[in-house]
Amino acid sequence: xxxxxxxxxxxxxxxxxxxxxxxxxxxxxxxxxxxxxxxxxxxxxxxxxxxxxxxxxxxxxxxxxxxxxxxxxxxxxxxxxxxxxxxxxxxxxxxxxxxxxxxxxxxxxxxxxxxxxxxxxxxxxxxxxxxxxxxxxxxxxxxxxxxxxxxxxxxxxxxxxxxxxxxxxxxxxxxxxxxxxxxxxxxxxxxxxxxxxxxxxxxxxxxxxxxxxxxxxxxxxxxxxxxxxxxxxxxxxxxxxxxxxxxxxxxxxxx
Amino acid sequence: xxxxxxxxxxxxxxxxxxxxxxxxxxxxxxxxxxxxxxxxxxxxxxxxxxxxxxxxxxxxxxxxxxxxxxxxxxxxxxxxxxxxxxxxxxxxxxxxxxxxxxxxxxxxxxxxxxxxxxxxxxxxxxxxxxxxxxxxxxxxxxxxxxxxxxxxxxxxxxxxxxxxxxxxxxxxxxxxxxxxxxxxxxxxxxxxxxxxxxxxxxxxxxxxxxxxxxxxxxxxxxxxxxxxxxxxxxxxxxxxxxxxxxxxxxxxxxxxxxxxxxxxxxxxxxxxxxxxxxx
Ligand code: HEM
Numbered sequence: 118x119x120x121x122x123x124x125x126x127x128x129x130x131x132x133x134x135x136x137x138x139x140x141x142x143x144x145x146x147x148x149x150x151x152x153x154x155x156x157x158x159x160x161x162x163x164x165x166x167x168x169x170x171x172x173x174x175x176x177x178x179x180x181x182x183x184x185x186x187x188x189x190x191x192x193x194x195x196x197x198x199x200x201x202x203x204x205x206x207x208x209x210x211x212x213x214x215x216x217x218x219x220x221x222x223x224x225x226x227x228x229x230x231x232x233x234x235x236x237x238x239x240x241x242x243x244x245x246x247x248x249x250x251x252x253x254x255x256x257x258x259x260x261x262x263x264x265x266x267x268x269x270x271x272x273x274x275x276x277x278x279x280x281x282x283x284x285x286x287x288x289x290x291x292x293x294x295x296x297x298x299x300x301x302x303x304x305x306x307x308x309x310x311x312x313x314x315x316x317x318x319x320x321x322x323x324x325x326x327x328x329x330x331x332x333x334x335x336x337x338x339x340x341x342x343x344x345x346x347x348x349x350x351x352x353x354x355x356x357x358x359x360x361x362x363x364x365x366x367x368x369x370x371x372x
Numbered sequence: 373x374x375x376x377x378x379x380x381x382x383x384x385x386x387x388x389x390x391x392x393x394x395x396x397x398x399x400x401x402x403x404x405x406x407x408x409x410x411x412x413x414x415x416x417x418x419x420x421x422x423x424x425x426x427x428x429x430x431x432x433x434x435x436x437x438x439x440x441x442x443x444x445x446x447x448x449x450x451x452x453x454x455x456x457x458x459x460x461x462x463x464x465x466x467x468x469x470x471x472x473x474x475x476x477x478x479x480x481x482x483x484x485x486x487x488x489x490x491x492x493x494x495x496x497x498x499x500x501x502x503x504x505x506x507x508x509x510x511x512x513x514x515x516x517x518x519x520x521x522x523x524x525x526x527x528x529x530x531x532x533x534x535x536x537x538x539x540x541x542x543x544x545x546x547x548x549x550x551x552x553x554x555x556x557x558x559x560x561x562x563x564x565x566x567x568x569x570x571x572x573x574x575x576x577x578x579x580x581x582x583x584x585x586x587x588x589x590x591x592x593x594x595x596x597x598x599x600x601x602x603x604x605x606x607x608x609x610x611x612x613x614x615x616x617x618x619x620x621x622x623x624x625x626x627x628x629x630x631x632x633x634x635x636x637x638x639x640x641x642x643x644x645x646x647x648x649x650x651x
Contacts, residue, residue, distance in 0.1 A: 172515060
């Protein structure tokens with residue numbers, strides 16, 4: 118019987134070829150010859166497109182759980198998770214409503230009843246959305262109590278407030294999509310208020326609803342806002358937010 | 373990790389003996405081992421001794437024709453000075469010709485095989501063009517593995533919590549939307565319950581537009597209004613008190629709206645009339 122290759126043989130063969138080396142740049146922990154040295158640790162963050170959102174080194178106090186409570190990071194994680202689960206739901210959902218063609222609502226029923234993992238993914242999307250609003254709120258509170266908005270971080274706080282508003286809008290536009298009684302009337306409460314905008318009230322409401330009252334046009338409009346427009350704007354502000362953290366000298370503190 | 377990193381046991385033991393922490397001792401012993409390995413390979417090591425550095429600087433000045441300039445804090449290192457000093461256009465084209473031409477024996481890229489002129493990516497930057505970053509040396513650690521590990525654990529923890537919640541609790545789905553049938557309990561999502569609660573006290577324009585607008589503007593203005601440079605809690609009691617007050621006020625509104633309001637938005641006790649709240 119031929120000798121079986123050992124784990125190290127296999128690992129060596131997998132790692133020591135042109136293709137592997139072309140994928141994992143020097144310093145990657147997956148590349149052959151990674152050593153736990155300062156140089157390779159630095160390269161590990163520099164040579165990876167995701168990790169290099171981070172600086173090579175961070176302040177030691179920022180690592181303590183009780184400094185950030187990971188809240189900004191968790192808000193971002195929620196955003197990613199909502200994007201992934203949201204794309205899944207989009208495969209099974211049509212934003213159409215109106216007498217005789219209650220497709221949106223029927224789609225929701227199907228997602229729960231017959232789509233594989235449909236109910237689970239819908240639950241993840243729903244609870245994830247609530248969780249994101251919550252973590253963003255808490256993140257704002259922790260930033261305030263640390264005085265982390267003080268110069269040079271004033272503007273990043275303003276970007277943060279915009280992100281908070283965008284998060285609320287994302288949640289709120291999504292709330293209408295199931296097109297059930299809960300959705301319709303919760304959203305009615307909100308949009309009625311917007312109708313009281315001074316001077317332009319009626320116009321604001323008309324643009325938001327795509328008509329005089331909530332109907333099939335509102336659903337289509339809010340669907341586009343929810344899956345495309347607001348996420349797009351949010352990603353832009355997230356990019357500015359993260360970039361400014363780096364440019365403002367990394368995380369604030371120590372206190 | 374494939375190559376197990378060697379540590380210099382002697383150095384390690386000595387440092388531990390001196391009462392250094394395990395982390396420091398390990399790091400220094402590791403560095404010592406790497407250094408030894410390099411010396412064994414015949415590589416020249418790290419920072420030059422002061423004498424060597426001074427000698428190199430002299431040599432460089434000589435090469436540049438004595439015009440080495442004053443070494444200021446922001447001036448480029450001696451090496452760059454020597455190679456990249458200001459050239460006249462003629463000198464420059466002569467150099468370029470020398471490095472490119474050389475009778476075609478310079479390899480495919482036109483790099484001369486025998487010339488001490490090497491390609492450089494360094495350039496001289498006038499001092500005015502250098503951004504002066506004023507910051508204290510801080511206690512820092514490498515992002516990999518320290519920060520990325522923490523983030524990964526946080527991600528796993530949050531992800532599993534959410535997965536458990538999604539497994540056991542189903543998102544609500546009521547009956548089909550019907551614009552002609554107003555439900556008895558009619559509430560906004562919880563994060564807007566504060567606004568809806570305000571609606572019970574104020575005109576809709578005030579509760580729905582003016583107040584939220586003012587709140588958002590106040591939030592955005594906070595860093596410009598709060599001129600206190602200190603971030604220490606003991607120095608910013610007023611700010612913290614104001615913000616805590618704001619959060620508590622808002623939280624109370626949300627709680628009242630969510631749990632203590634029932635049919636027709638009348639005040640109810642949830643243990644009597646039941647919970648009129650859906651997530
Ligand atoms: C979608 C929402 C948001 C995401 C994904 C996000 C993400 C992050 C992340 C990852 C950090 C790094 C430090 C940390 O985790 O605490 C951070 C810092 C910061 N965030 Fe946010 N953030 C969001 C919303 C906000 C909001 C609502 C505010 C304030 C109103 C804000 C203000 C700040 C400030 C000032 C910093 C710098 C803090 C420091 O240096 O200590 N962000 N954000």
